[in-house]
Amino acid sequence: MDRPKKPSAISPSGTGPQPSVHSEQGRVIASLPTGDSVEVLLYGATVISWKANGRENIWVSDAAKLDGSKPVRGGVPIVFPCFGPPPKNHATSALPQHGFARNSTWVYLGKSSSESGKLASGGDDSVKLDFGLTSSELSEDAKKAWGYDFSLVYSVTLARDGLQTMLNVQNKGDKALEFQMLLHTYFRIDDISKVAINGLGSATYIDKVLNATEHQQSTPSLQITGEVDRVYAAIKQDTTSITQDGKPRLDVTRDGISDSVVWNPWIEKAKSMGDFEPKDGYKKMICVEVGAVDGWTKLEAGETFEGGMIVKSHA
Numbered sequence: 367m368d369r370p371k372k373p374s375a376i377s378p379s380g381t382g383p384q385p386s387v388h389s390e391q392g393r394v395i396a397s398l399p400t401g402d403s404v405e406v407l408l409y410g411a412t413v414i415s416w417k418a419n420g421r422e423n424i425w426v427s428d429a430a431k432l433d434g435s436k437p438v439r440g441g442v443p444i445v446f447p448c449f450g451p452p453p454k455n456h457a458t459s460a461l462p463q464h465g466f467a468r469n470s471t472w473v474y475l476g477k478s479s480s481e482s483g484k485l486a487s488g489g490d491d492s493v494k495l496d497f498g499l500t501s502s503e504l505s506e507d508a509k510k511a512w513g514y515d516f517s518l519v520y521s522v523t524l525a526r527d528g529l530q531t532m533l534n535v536q537n538k539g540d541k542a543l544e545f546q547m548l549l550h551t552y553f554r555i556d557d558i559s560k561v562a563i564n565g566l567g568s569a570t571y572i573d574k575v576l577n578a579t580e581h582q583q584s585t586p587s588l589q590i591t592g593e594v595d596r597v598y599a600a601i602k603q604d605t606t607s608i609t610q611d612g613k614p615r616l617d618v619t620r621d622g623i624s625d626s627v628v629w630n631p632w633i634e635k636a637k638s639m640g641d642f643e644p645k646d647g648y649k650k651m652i653c654v655e656v657g658a659v660d661g662w663t664k665l666e667a668g669e670t671f672e673g674g675m676i677v678k679s680h681a
């Protein structure tokens with residue numbers, strides 16, 4: 367498949383004190399000497415915190431379950447191998463909404479100590495954590511519902527100037543497989559009424575709030591004034607930016623993928639979700655999710671795919 371060109375990676379490491387990495391209670395926490403940090407739950411390999419310049423960038427519901435009993439409401443759940451409810455008559459049909467990656471327990475593969483190719487790691491100002499999921503870690507139900515031999519490696523790189531999260535998918539079996547993937551990021555913002563989303567260009571989107579009808583983004587900037595659930599396909603620009611009060615807040619750059627979902631449940635939908643707290647928390651979050659969800663990505667036996675994002679936070 368054709369892939370968009372790669373964005374420039376976050377700046378490489380230098381010299382000085384080393385980052386620290388430790389694991390406790392089913393999570394891995396990495397910190398840089400600057401104080402920036404990232405916290406990843408093994409359940410779902412869900413990033414549940416990313417602090418930069420003293421500020422939390424990730425929203426997690428006060429009622430989110432972090433004990434592995436259900437996908438985390440908040441953070442960066444990984445959607446794989448299907449996005450939304452799976453279609454009928456497809457290899458994913460028997461899977462739950464958004465697949466199994468967000469509710470499987472991943473294996474921590476360790477901190478990378480060498481250059482990753484895309485991004486330097488292991489120096490004083492960046493650290494890369496790898497998490498893996500294969501069919502052996504799946505529940506019996508998931509294995510039965512999606513009987514492919516696969517390997518996922520999710521790499522979370524914390525750097526002084528941003529966070530990079532990349533999903534690598536390998537078909538280890540002898541038959542082709544199809545998947546969708548999405549990094550369902552809940553960004554923490556101060557006030558939804560002051561937020562704008564830029565960089566969706568004139569992309570077409572499916573509006574799930576308006577009966578899944580197709581539209582074209584007609585304004586350069588999107589403001590959120592009600593429930594929004596849009597699936598943008600083949601976006602030409604690499605970067606979608608979130609501004610607050612007209613100032614840059616977060617830049618989300620797609621790497622190897624070109625689709626994005628913008629989601630905010632607003633008042634009624636937030637009320638209907640038992641694990642969404644506080645109920646007016648929709649004012650403090652916006653999901654800008656990067657992925658490959660327009661149709662299916664096919665991997666022949668032995669093939670590999672990689673896609674993800676680089677996020678930069680403005681102080």
Ligand SMILES: O=P(O)(O)OC[C@H]1O[C@@H](O)[C@H](O)[C@@H](O)[C@@H]1O
Pocket residue numbers: 450463464550574595596627629655
């Ligand atoms: O409640 P879930 O399964 O975590 O999904 C949350 C939302 O995820 C978004 O990605 C979907 O576009 C929405 O339709 C969905 O409501």
